[in-house]
Amino acid sequence: xxxxxxxxxxxxxxxxxxxxxxxxxxxxxxxxxxxxxxxxxxxxxxxxxxxxxxxxxxxxxxxxxxxxxxxxxxxxxxxxxxxxxxxxxxxxxxxxxxxxxxxxxxxxxxxxxxxxxxxxxxxxxxxxxxxxxxxxxxxxxxxxxxxxxxxxxxxxxxxxxxxxxxxxxxxxxxxxxxxxxxxxxxxxxxxxxxxxxxxxxxxxxxxxxxxxxxxxxxxxxxxxxxxxxxxxxxxxxxxxxxxxxxxxxxxxxxxxxxxxxxxxxxxxxxxxxxxxxxxxxxxxxxxxxxxxxxxxxxxxxxxxxxxxxxxxxxxxxxxxxxxxxxxxxxxxxxxxxxxxxxxxxxxxxxxxxxxxxxxxxxxxxxxxxxxxxxxxxxxxxxxxxxxxxxxxxxxxxxxxxxxxxxxxxxxxxxxxxxxxx
Amino acid sequence: xxxxxxxxxxxxxxxxxxxxxxxxxxxxxxxxxxxxxxxxxxxxxxxxxxxxxxxxxxxxxxxxxxxxxxxxxxxxxxxxxxxxxxxxxxxxxxxxxxxxxxxxxxxxxxxxxxxxxxxxxxxxxxxxxxxxxxxxxxxxxxxxxxxxxxxxxxxxxxxxxxxxxxxxxxxxxxxxxxxxxxxxxxxxxxxxxxxxxxxxxxxxxxxxxxxxxxxxxxxxxxxxxxxxxxxxxxxxxxxxxxxxxxxxxxxxxxxxxxxxxxxxxxxxxxxxxxxxxxxxxxxxxxxxxxxxx
Numbered sequence: 001x002x003x004x005x006x007x008x009x010x011x012x013x014x015x016x017x018x019x020x021x022x023x024x025x026x027x028x029x030x031x032x033x034x035x036x037x038x039x040x041x042x043x044x045x046x047x048x049x050x051x052x053x054x055x056x057x058x059x060x061x062x063x064x065x066x067x068x069x070x071x072x073x074x075x076x077x078x079x080x081x082x083x084x085x086x087x088x089x090x091x092x093x094x095x096x097x098x099x100x101x102x103x104x105x106x107x108x109x110x111x112x113x114x115x116x117x118x119x120x121x122x123x124x125x126x127x128x129x130x131x132x133x134x135x136x137x138x139x140x141x142x143x144x145x146x147x148x149x150x151x152x153x154x155x156x157x158x159x160x161x162x163x164x165x166x167x168x169x170x171x172x173x174x175x176x177x178x179x180x181x182x183x184x185x186x187x188x189x190x191x192x193x194x195x196x197x198x199x200x201x202x203x204x205x206x207x208x209x210x211x212x213x214x215x216x217x218x219x220x221x222x223x224x225x226x227x228x229x230x231x232x233x234x235x236x237x238x239x240x241x242x243x244x245x246x247x248x249x250x251x252x253x254x255x256x257x258x259x260x261x262x263x264x265x266x267x268x269x270x271x272x273x274x275x276x277x278x279x280x281x282x283x284x285x286x287x288x289x290x291x292x293x294x295x296x297x298x299x300x301x302x303x304x305x306x307x308x309x310x311x312x313x314x315x316x317x318x319x320x321x322x323x324x325x326x327x328x329x330x331x332x333x334x335x336x337x338x339x340x341x342x343x344x345x346x347x348x349x350x351x352x353x354x355x356x357x358x359x360x361x362x363x364x365x366x367x368x369x370x371x372x373x374x375x376x377x378x379x380x381x382x383x384x385x386x387x388x389x390x391x392x393x394x395x396x397x398x399x400x401x402x403x404x405x406x407x408x409x410x411x412x413x414x415x416x417x418x419x420x421x
Numbered sequence: 422x423x424x425x426x427x428x429x430x431x432x433x434x435x436x437x438x439x440x441x442x443x444x445x446x447x448x449x450x451x452x453x454x455x456x457x458x459x460x461x462x463x464x465x466x467x468x469x470x471x472x473x474x475x476x477x478x479x480x481x482x483x484x485x486x487x488x489x490x491x492x493x494x495x496x497x498x499x500x501x502x503x504x505x506x507x508x509x510x511x512x513x514x515x516x517x518x519x520x521x522x523x524x525x526x527x528x529x530x531x532x533x534x535x536x537x538x539x540x541x542x543x544x545x546x547x548x549x550x551x552x553x554x555x556x557x558x559x560x561x562x563x564x565x566x567x568x569x570x571x572x573x574x575x576x577x578x579x580x581x582x583x584x585x586x587x588x589x590x591x592x593x594x595x596x597x598x599x600x601x602x603x604x605x606x607x608x609x610x611x612x613x614x615x616x617x618x619x620x621x622x623x624x625x626x627x628x629x630x631x632x633x634x635x636x637x638x639x640x641x642x643x644x645x646x647x648x649x650x651x652x653x654x655x656x657x658x659x660x661x662x663x664x665x666x667x668x669x670x671x672x673x674x675x676x677x678x679x680x681x682x683x684x685x686x687x688x689x690x691x692x693x694x695x696x697x698x699x700x701x702x703x704x705x706x707x708x709x710x711x712x713x714x
Binding site for chain 1: 483
């Protein structure tokens, strides 16, 4: 029985095998057909692509054989450029010629100091400023600021700073604003008032300490902000220093620290010293204390209280050195994104020097009151109205109290210059 | 003596063991914490209550940057107004642009509304497109992946942990997104206006239509002329929802609401901007709660 079964199964299996083989062959033929169709399609597409590429190439050739100028285009490497325009309209209770001949007893003799900003009644174009910034390489960033005034061109700042030093160090070299005190490093247009604090004007002149040299700053690895810096500079500032014949003669050192009290109150304080040789080839020491408190009331609303005290000990050709000091204090209320109000008080508190040329004049109570209101229709434009009552000036041999009203317009166009604290 | 030295070495090793990461905003910080777990120490620079474009550059932030091994920023111009001077003063080569410890997240996101031409005459526009992409809960997936890759690169010996954390987080977030999607699919009224174009990514994700902005141009305070135009536009199109952020003035929105019978909704732009938005899920839930009715 088994044999019969086997005999019967054998042809069946054979038959099955035959049909399976036929099936496979059939499939193979079909697959080959599909492959051929696909190959045709591919070659057609390739041909089309080649044609397209040819057309593109033709187009490019037609254009580019005429103009290869973009090959050396480097516009992606262009520095960030910004432009500041600062202008003002001034009303003052004094003739221009008299004002420019001002003296501040014990500090500035008549006609001895230039007025850089808004010297004239009426309209002033104070300056156009061009600022540039770019990374030079992995190790340095470069910054340059040029002041262009109606009658002068000036390199305000031009310096490099390191970007790759470790352990919290940073070196700056070139011509730059010293980080002495608080306001000295800031450009005039980022101040809250259109005029310079009297104590800065009297001790460092209209431009502050801005000089050629080298700066090393160290940021301590603490959770609290603690920064220490030293600077060696040429000493070109003639108001307090100015002995440049024997190489660099000015050294500045400072310590700054800041704490946050809660989320919204921050305090920044600093101690500074500047030591250098003055025009008598004798020593001048200037000590500075600064304090800034900022209470954030809302995103665009804050209260800022900023004060600085400067003390100068300047040796001269007499046995007694000059000992002079003063301070300013300002309170700013940033009401919202658009409006801010501010008041400022300036005072000379110590003036121990030779005042014999002012004999018969009252040289006490040298102080100044300033108030301002500013409107910023946009982040980059600012209109500021400022009133000043100045009791620090001697004009034509007489103590004259000066009232001044100033409308200042400041524009910042181009690359975004971010706000620092 | 040897023991003391050993102890010091051990202690320094422990402090060095965790990677110090600064992120500019809370959403980035929260995702970083999810991926980094115990291996990272995350600090966030911006206070979420305030306008993310104008963070007060407090010196304490400089000290935070001084310590960081990695800085993760939003990018797209959002930090342009406050971060550069802080970074300049932080004296930290590890996190300078171009260094391994600098991560600009916007490079991994396709930004919407990229303007075809750029000028400040159009207000304070962002040349690269709208930078508020973290408002889209789906970008969380991309951000998580990018952060994981960065951490694997910076701290290769812990690659396995980061990969595991990423996997777990992605699973969790996928589930969260499914729930959020099904919930958002039930929302009916999809017409809104907003103060600033802060919420475009969320609105687009869930097919909302924004009919206009309260500010006439980005960064410019509302004007009465523009507000009146907006009111008539809202009336015409029956818009009943005003999306207000936590930091702009609210008078204009209230005025418009009075005239149009619309409802003002204070929507967070970051974790912690408003109450009940204190973690990643609550942040998006908060937006969903307020938008969906």
